Amino acid sequence: MSRTRTRRTREPARALAPAALAATLAACALAACALAGCTLAAPRAGTAAAHPTGSATRGATAHSAAPGHGRPGSGAAGNGTALPPPAALALPGEPAFRGEGTWRPAGRRVHGVPAIYEAEVIPPGASLRAGIAWMDTRLLSARLYSGSESPGGTGWHYRAPVAAAQAVTLVAAFNGGFQMKDARGGYFAEGRNPYPLVRGAASLVFYASGDVTVGTWGADVRQVHGVVAVRQNLTLLVSGGRPTAAARGDWHHWGNTCGVTSCAASVPEVEHQWRSGVGITASGALVYALGPGLAPLQLAWLLTRAGAVRGMELDINPEWPVFAAYGPAAAAGRATPVNGRKLLTTVQGPGTFFERHWARDFITMSAR
16 A cells, blocks of 8 residues: 555545445445345354464564464364365356456466466446456465565565566466555564564464465464464454444544545545455465456455455555466466466566565565
8 A cells, every 4th residue: 555645534434426435335235145145155164263262462573472373274284185176156146247257377387377366357336347366275375575665674585676586486466465554464574573573463474384374463373383473464354254334434543545636645545445355265275356437345256256255355456456366387487477367457477576676575476
């Protein structure tokens, strides 16, 4: 998230234009239906928290918190056996366009099978297409790359550009979270803790095994042996397979957005803006969603529709969200900007993660 300046006070909700108001009401109506169990799927069996509540407290560093045991998600990630392909996306009505909600393989195959599937869908109350990516964490290993702008500082080993050694196995990459001054959370990577981890913050947690999960720090996830990185951003957007109360509440909670015509702080913010998010399914698959003109609740809908039992918002506004999958012609070929493909038409693209000047944190998914 980035604007010319950070707002120190929240502005009151603005009156929406009739079309936007109708879209918002439609989204809220769908959310109410989802909570009643008539549209959104309930969480599948085996959705217990990734780790029991630990003793980590606000300000504790990741390496100083009490160690524990357990693995992320509820599946046996990283065992070399592919997860079942993603379940068909159930749409709330007739398809809005040909192929809506249909999964298609993306990126290079891993051990001969697709490791990533993508789909496009128009969320209820929206008018533009959003994208969803489903990632098989049994075939893919996750890594957090750091930047001089977020979290800040220099000397990071894993930073842009993606090195040739990592490009040989790179399958996909996507954006990280807000600048840390806006994230209301902490950051831990490569044994460094420039921002203390915050109990209660939504956390994307990375393990030495390459496994990854999403949860509330100190509740769903905590410091255990093998945790090598934690990226926190706001609070959970999805919990128990449903949008959280915060997702249905004041949209200002989910970051300062650009206006309709400009990202200058003098231009009024809008609720429906580019947003991205990531979640974990009951089986341990990682899902990513992004799209233009999204309210927080619509982003939560995308994640839950893809099976997320816990999910969090990542970066927002037009300049920052991006998901790219790479498909070199040769099985052991290097991922490059040329053989990359964007999930949606975004400002950033497959070449972003290969640019030396790129100063934001991001996540890579590589073949195990």
